[in-house]
Amino acid sequence: MLQPIAQNLVFGILVGALYGLAAVGLALVFGVTKFLNVAHGELLMLGGYASFWLFSLWRVDPFLSLPLAIVSLLVVGAVLYKLLFGRMVKLAEGAKIQNTLLVGFGLGLILQNLALRFWTADTRSITTFYSGAVWTILGVRLPVVRVASMGIAFVLIVALQLFLRRTYTGKALRATVENWEAATLMGIDIQKVYLLSFVIGSALAGVAGSLVSVGYSIDPTMGMSWTLKSLVVMVLGGLGSLTGTFVGGLILGVTEAATGYFFSLTYREVVGLVLFLLVLIFRPQGLFGAKEG
Amino acid sequence: MLEINGINAYYGDLQALWGISMQVNEGELVALIGPNGAGKTTTLRVITGLLKPASGSVQFHSQPLDKIAAHKIVELGISQVPEGGSVFTGMSVLENLELGAFVANARKVKDQSLKWVYQIFPRLEERKNQRAGTLSGGERQMLAIGRALMSKPKLLMLDEPSFGLAPILVQQMFEMIKEINRQGVTILLVEQNVRAALELAHRAFVIENGRIAGQGAGENLLSFESVRSAYLA
Numbered sequence: 068m069l070q071p072i073a074q075n076l077v078f079g080i081l082v083g084a085l086y087g088l089a090a091v092g093l094a095l096v097f098g099v100t101k102f103l104n105v106a107h108g109e110l111l112m113l114g115g116y117a118s119f120w121l122f123s124l125w126r127v128d129p130f131l132s133l134p135l136a137i138v139s140l141l142v143v144g145a146v147l148y149k150l151l152f153g154r155m156v157k158l159a160e161g162a163k164i165q166n167t168l169l170v171g172f173g174l175g176l177i178l179q180n181l182a183l184r185f186w187t188a189d190t191r192s193i194t195t196f197y198s199g200a201v202w203t204i205l206g207v208r209l210p211v212v213r214v215a216s217m218g219i220a221f222v223l224i225v226a227l228q229l230f231l232r233r234t235y236t237g238k239a240l241r242a243t244v245e246n247w248e249a250a251t252l253m254g255i256d257i258q259k260v261y262l263l264s265f266v267i268g269s270a271l272a273g274v275a276g277s278l279v280s281v282g283y284s285i286d287p288t289m290g291m292s293w294t295l296k297s298l299v300v301m302v303l304g305g306l307g308s309l310t311g312t313f314v315g316g317l318i319l320g321v322t323e324a325a326t327g328y329f330f331s332l333t334y335r336e337v338v339g340l341v342l343f344l345l346v347l348i349f350r351p352q353g354l355f356g357a358k359e360g
Numbered sequence: 361m362l363e364i365n366g367i368n369a370y371y372g373d374l375q376a377l378w379g380i381s382m383q384v385n386e387g388e389l390v391a392l393i394g395p396n397g398a399g400k401t402t403t404l405r406v407i408t409g410l411l412k413p414a415s416g417s418v419q420f421h422s423q424p425l426d427k428i429a430a431h432k433i434v435e436l437g438i439s440q441v442p443e444g445g446s447v448f449t450g451m452s453v454l455e456n457l458e459l460g461a462f463v464a465n466a467r468k469v470k471d472q473s474l475k476w477v478y479q480i481f482p483r484l485e486e487r488k489n490q491r492a493g494t495l496s497g498g499e500r501q502m503l504a505i506g507r508a509l510m511s512k513p514k515l516l517m518l519d520e521p522s523f524g525l526a527p528i529l530v531q532q533m534f535e536m537i538k539e540i541n542r543q544g545v546t547i548l549l550v551e552q553n554v555r556a557a558l559e560l561a562h563r564a565f566v567i568e569n570g571r572i573a574g575q576g577a578g579e580n581l582l583s584f585e586s587v588r589s590a591y592l593a
Binding site: 235238239241242245246248249250251252253254255256257307 | 408410429430431432434435439440442446447448449450451455458459460462463467507508511
C-alpha cells in the first residue's frame with residue numbers, strides 16, 4: 068500500500084527538480100527585466116534537442132554534453148536578446164509587456180515549427196547503456212539518470228545563489244531587481260544586467276531540456292507546456308525567492324504525482340493550474356515570496 | 361565645476377523645466393530650494409542622465425554630459441542620493457555600501473572608503489549585517505548617503521535628505537552633511553526645508569514652477585521677500 072505512494076512521490080520529486088530548474092530560469096529573467104519570456108519552454112526544447120543530436124550523431128554522452136548545451140543556449144539567449152528583447156526593454160510599461168508577450172509567442176511558434184519541420188514530430192529520447200540503471204532503496208525504485216538530473220539541478224541552483232550572493236556582478240543583478248534607477252546611479256549598466264539575466268535564464272532552460280531528453284522524452288511541441296509549468300512554479304514559489312521557486316517545482320512535481328495516483332492521470336496536468344489559481348487567490352506573493360510593501 | 365545652462369526638460373508632452381541655469385563651484389555646498397513639484401528632483405535627474413533634456417547643456421569640469429549614458433555619470437565623480445534614499449532593502453547594509461563602490465576605481469579603494477563612511481556614520485558599522493529594510497528612516501537615509509560616498513564622488517547630490525525625519529535627526533543629518541562638505545566633497549543639496557538648507561549652504565538657487573526664481577548667498581536669500589513669504593511664513 069505504501070510502496071506505490073512512496074514511488075509516486077519519489078517520481079514527483081525527481082521531475083519536480085527539473086520543473087524547479089526551468090522555473091528558476093524564467094524567474095530570473097522576469098525578476099530582472101520584468102517581462103515574461105513565453106518562449107522559455109522552446110529554449111528548453113532546443114536544449115533537449117541539442118543533447119539529443121549530439122548523442123545520436125556523435126555518440127556524446129548527454130551528461131558530458133551538458134556544458135555544450137549550456138554554452139549553446141548562452142549564445143542563443145544572447146542572440147535572441149540582442150535581436151529581439153533587448154530592443155523592447157526601453158519601452159514604456161504597457162507597450163513593453165504587450166510587445167514582449169507578442170514577440171515571445173511569435174518566437175515560440177517559429178521555433179516550434181522549425182523544430183517540427185527539421186526534426187519531425189516524433190518523440191525523442193536518449194537511451195544510453197546506463198539508462199535502465201535503477202537504485203532500489205526500501206522498495207522504492209530510483210532511476211539513476213533521474214536522480215543524477217536532480218543532483219545537477221540542485222548544484223546549478225546552489226551555484227546560481229552563490230553567484231548572486233557572493234559576486235559583485237551577482238549583487239548588481241539583485242540590486243537591479245529591486246530598484247533599477249538606484250542601480251544605475253551606482254554605475255551599474257542595466258542593459259548588461261538584463262542581457263546577463265536573459266542569457267543565464269536561457270542556459271538554465273537549456274540544461275533542464277537536456278536533462279529531460281535523457282531522463283524522459285522531448286518533442287517539438289513540448290515548449291508550451293513547460294513554459295506554463297515554469298510560470299505556475301514561479302508563482303507558486305513566490306517572486307523574489309529563487310530557492311523558493313525551486314522548492315515550488317518540487318511541490319508541483321509531488322502534487323502532480325499525488326493527483327495522478329489518488330485521482331487519475333488525466334487530472335495531473337490540471338492540478339498545476341488549480342494550484343496556480345489557489346495561490347493567486349489566497350497567497351499572491353507565493354509560498355516563499357516576500358509580502359509587498 | 362558643474363554648469364547647467366538653459367535646460368528645458370519634458371515628461372512626455374508636459375514641460376517640467378524652463379531654461380534652468382545653475383553653477384556649482386568646487387568645494388561649495390549649494391542648495392536648490394523650492395516647494396513640492398517645483399522641479400528640483402527633475403533637475404537632478406537631468407544631471408545624472410536619468411532624464412534627457414530637450415535642450416540646454418550640463419557640463420561637469422567643462423565636459424558636456426549629454427552624450428554620456430546614465431550609468432557612466434558615476435565614473436565621472438557625480439553621485440546622487442535619490443529622494444527617500446532608495447536603499448536596496450533586501451540586501452544588507454554592508455552589501456548596499458559595497459554596491460556604492462561598484463565602479464572600478466571605487467572598488468579598488470573599497471576598504472578605505474568603508475572606513476571613511478563608518479567614521480562619519482558609526483551607526484552603519486554597528487548594523488552592517490542587518491538587512492537594510494529593517495533600518496529606521498534616519499538610518500536608511502544615512503545608509504543612502506554612505507552608499508553614495510563609497511563611489512568617492514567629487515560632487516554629491518542629495519535629494520531631500522531630511523524628508524520624513526524627526527526634527528532632532530534633521531539637525532544631526534545636516535551636521536553630517538556639513539562635515540562631508542568640510543572633508544572636501546562638493547555638495548548640491550535639494551531641500552524643501554528652506555531654513556536649514558539656507559543656514560547650511562554657501563549659496564542657493566530658488567526654483568519655482570520649473571524656473572529659477574532667484575539665487576544668492578545663504579543669508580541674503582532670507583531677505584528675498586518671495587522666499588520669506590512663500591516658505592518661511
